[in-house]
Amino acid sequence: MSGRDAIMNRIRNVLNATDAEDDPRRVAASARIDFPPRGVIPARGQLGLDGRIKLFKKMAETAAATVEKVSGPGEVPKRLAAYLRKHNLGAKLRMGSDKRLRSMPWAEERALQVAIGPSDGSDEVTVSHALAGIAETGTLALASGRDNPTTLNLLPEHHIVVVNAKDITGDMETMLDMLRERFGKGVMPRTLNVITGPSRSADIEQTLLLGAHGPRALHIVIVGGK
Amino acid sequence: MQITSPTFKANAHEALHDAQLQRALGNVRSGFIHKRAKAVGALPEFEELRDNAKAIKDHVLEHLDIYLETYEKKVEDAGGKVHWAETAAEARGIILDICRMNNARTVTKGKSMLTEEIELNDFLEASGIQPVETDLGEYIIQLRGEHPSHIIAPAVHLNKDQVEQDFRRVHTEFAQDRDLTEPEQLLSEARQVLRQKYFDADVGITGANFLVAETGTSIIVTNEGNGDLTQTLPRVHIVVASIEKVVPTLDDAAQILRVLARSATGQEASVYTTLSTGPRRDNDPDGPEEYHVILLDNGRSAMLGTEFQDALRCIRCGACINHCPVYHAVGGHAYGWVYPGPIGAVVTPSLVGVDKAGHLPNASTFCGRCESVCPMRIPLPKMMRHWREKEFERGLNPAVARYGLKFWLWFAKRPRLYRLATYLAMPVMGLFGGHKRRFRFLPFAGGWVRYRDLPAPEGRTFMQQWRDRQTINQDARG
Ligand code: SF4
Numbered sequence: 189m190s191g192r193d194a195i196m197n198r199i200r201n202v203l204n205a206t207d208a209e210d211d212p213r214r215v216a217a218s219a220r221i222d223f224p225p226r227g228v229i230p231a232r233g234q235l236g237l238d239g240r241i242k243l244f245k246k247m248a249e250t251a252a253a254t255v256e257k258v259s260g261p262g263e264v265p266k267r268l269a270a271y272l273r274k275h276n277l278g279a280k281l282r283m284g285s286d287k288r289l290r291s292m293p294w295a296e297e298r299a300l301q302v303a304i305g306p307s308d309g310s311d312e313v314t315v316s317h318a319l320a321g322i323a324e325t326g327t328l329a330l331a332s333g334r335d336n337p338t339t340l341n342l343l344p345e346h347h348i349v350v351v352n353a354k355d356i357t358g359d360m361e362t363m364l365d366m367l368r369e370r371f372g373k374g375v376m377p378r379t380l381n382v383i384t385g386p387s388r389s390a391d392i393e394q395t396l397l398l399g400a401h402g403p404r405a406l407h408i409v410i411v412g413g414k
Numbered sequence: 415m416q417i418t419s420p421t422f423k424a425n426a427h428e429a430l431h432d433a434q435l436q437r438a439l440g441n442v443r444s445g446f447i448h449k450r451a452k453a454v455g456a457l458p459e460f461e462e463l464r465d466n467a468k469a470i471k472d473h474v475l476e477h478l479d480i481y482l483e484t485y486e487k488k489v490e491d492a493g494g495k496v497h498w499a500e501t502a503a504e505a506r507g508i509i510l511d512i513c514r515m516n517n518a519r520t521v522t523k524g525k526s527m528l529t530e531e532i533e534l535n536d537f538l539e540a541s542g543i544q545p546v547e548t549d550l551g552e553y554i555i556q557l558r559g560e561h562p563s564h565i566i567a568p569a570v571h572l573n574k575d576q577v578e579q580d581f582r583r584v585h586t587e588f589a590q591d592r593d594l595t596e597p598e599q600l601l602s603e604a605r606q607v608l609r610q611k612y613f614d615a616d617v618g619i620t621g622a623n624f625l626v627a628e629t630g631t632s633i634i635v636t637n638e639g640n641g642d643l644t645q646t647l648p649r650v651h652i653v654v655a656s657i658e659k660v661v662p663t664l665d666d667a668a669q670i671l672r673v674l675a676r677s678a679t680g681q682e683a684s685v686y687t688t689l690s691t692g693p694r695r696d697n698d699p700d701g702p703e704e705y706h707v708i709l710l711d712n713g714r715s716a717m718l719g720t721e722f723q724d725a726l727r728c729i730r731c732g733a734c735i736n737h738c739p740v741y742h743a744v745g746g747h748a749y750g751w752v753y754p755g756p757i758g759a760v761v762t763p764s765l766v767g768v769d770k771a772g773h774l775p776n777a778s779t780f781c782g783r784c785e786s787v788c789p790m791r792i793p794l795p796k797m798m799r800h801w802r803e804k805e806f807e808r809g810l811n812p813a814v815a816r817y818g819l820k821f822w823l824w825f826a827k828r829p830r831l832y833r834l835a836t837y838l839a840m841p842v843m844g845l846f847g848g849h850k851r852r853f854r855f856l857p858f859a860g861g862w863v864r865y866r867d868l869p870a871p872e873g874r875t876f877m878q879q880w881r882d883r884q885t886i887n888q889d890a891r892g
Binding site for chain 1: 438441442445457458459462463466470473476477478479480481482483484488492498499500504548549550551554567568569570573574577597598600601602605608609612613627628629630631637638639640642643645646647657662663664665666668669671672679681682683684685686687688689690691692693694695697698699700701709711715716718719
């Protein structure tokens with residue numbers, strides 16, 4: 189008997205499982221998967237768009253991210269060039285092939301070099317576009333793929349994430365709905381990084397330090413909204 | 415690892431006299447409790463979320479076979495492979511096969527208590543494969559040849575000067591006279607050393623906080639980003655998870671994540687929650703080319719349907735440990751196996767046998783703090799009592815305790831005799847207590863009086879006083 193059968197038989201014996209299609213347990217389980225119950229949604233994030241943007245900013249800052257707002261995508265290159273100067277970083281960025289990022293007027297920042305593709309670990313600063321933001325906890329959701337390679341989220345010193353104001357949800361569950369809509373029900377990108385603030389560790393004497401293995405700094409640019 | 419739970423008493427004694435350890439344990443007492451309370455206070459729905467988290471896991475355990483099947487199918491749909499392992503040895507064998515097939519020489523690891531449970535590191539090393547722990551705490555204790563002393567803060571028993579010594583000993587590539595006095599410097603050195611290891615590794619092994627049946631997704635939660643790099647950079651990603659980690663939907667995972675982060679570290683959300691589904695897709699520029707999941711039983715299915723089933727709801731948040739006065743006093747290593755604290759006292763006897771771990775459920779003050787903070791509402795004290803009963807039934811506790819209890823039981827079942835005996839014994843004991851009215855020695859209770867005196871009884875018995883009080887109350891009412 190294979191390990192699988194042995195484990196399954198033990199479980200099925202305890203649970204009095206049957207193979208019948210209409211076994212109420214089977215029916216209950218597939219109903220739950222087809223129509224995921226909503227659960228308890230904290231009231232905190234259930235706000236209008238402006239409220240969500242404000243809460244998102246506050247919570248992200250509490251988690252040690254920095255946040256700025258711009259009125260449109262056209263402003264992003266200029267603001268990022270300023271971010272690099274302010275932090276004494278080289279005028280170099282890396283990003284994926286996300287159209288929303290690529291169509292920004294990078295050429296206007298003459299000194300800025302923009303590289304495209306996944307990171308090999310040598311990039312100081314990378315830029316990604318988030319699928320969504322979550323106001324409740326100041327969290328970003330980033331889907332893997334050519335548009336926004338996962339390595340860009342984890343390897344740089346400074347990670348810059350652009351998020352559209354209208355994609356800032358009140359709670360994680362609403363973000364999951366966006367995901368289902370985008371990729372299809374039951375289908376996921378290879379990796380979904382759900383990120384709240386820059387990397388940290390408290391493993392040495394419980395002292396909290398930023399920049400463990402992931403980025404030391406997380407900078408968020410909210411596009412649109414008030 | 416060698417199980418030292420049978421010598422818990424000696425381990426605890428040693429721990430209590432270890433000044434360095436006692437200093438480090440102060441960090442647990444001061445930090446975790448306060449942070450959790452603050453985060454819980456900031457979320458009015460916390461108790462309701464706990465109820466729902468419990469309900470979700472109870473539902474999972476009642477439908478475990480179905481959700482495992484669904485999960486398996488979804489992983490395969492996404493191009494991943496599921497392997498089932500009944501025992502630790504089987505799981506190790508499967509992992510080794512995958513490593514060999516990929517000619518792996520080094521393996522990076524995300525933090526995983528389950529791989530501690532199956533003693534994966536020693537096994538891989540003996541098989542010629544170098545495992546590298548990447549969580550900072552795990553990395554430090556790996557350098558020291560130790561085991562984690564806490565499930566979420568593995569190096570909580572160490573102070574920074576000890577870490578400095580280890581780094582100087584092992585990281586010989588750096589200048590000997592470099593400054594390593596600050597935790598920042600230690601962290602940045604570890605970051606530098608480990609960064610290269612991620613790229614060098616052929617295989618990345620992580621645990622899983624959740625397996626999602628809806629999508630075939632494994633979820634890990636970290637603050638450092640280490641487990642996340644581990645499952646992104648190497649060519650092969652292996653997930654090792656025990657069967658009870660499955661949840662029906664992404665929404666269910668989102669519910670439990672809310673109580674997990676707050677209960678564990680007092681964070682609103684952990685920094686990285688990473689959801690992985692299968693290997694890299696056709697158009698993906700990064701991510702692993704192979705994705706394997708090892709579903710391990712190792713004693714879990716045998717807990718199903720027993721009085722210990724509720725412990726399968728555990729999400730390994732560590733809150734019960736952080737709030738345990740016994741853990742605060744002796745730390746994690748004294749418990750002698752992988753899982754310390756209240757959850758360790760409950761699952762260790764299940765997983766390694768009550769004959770070896772019988773001391774653990776006895777090392778409790780029954781203060782109930784563990785249950786009061788457990789996000790999954792696991793009745794930990796009740797389960798420890800179950801173990802004590804089993805230990806008694808199987809005649810595993812010492813003769814003095816057994817006969818003492820039997821004698822007391824015989825007495826307690828005869829209330830008249832009991833009252834008469836206490837009535838007679840009181841003045842006699844009072845007499846023996848001497849002028850200080852205290853006992854410094856007691857037969858059969860040497861351990862107890864070693865650190866404190868037992869006050870000699872004064873005046874009358876409880877029952878006498880109770881009767882008087884009843885009379886007074888009646889008079890007052892009358
Ligand atoms: S028993 Fe409860 S408190 Fe303890 S680790 Fe498990 S879930 Fe957390």
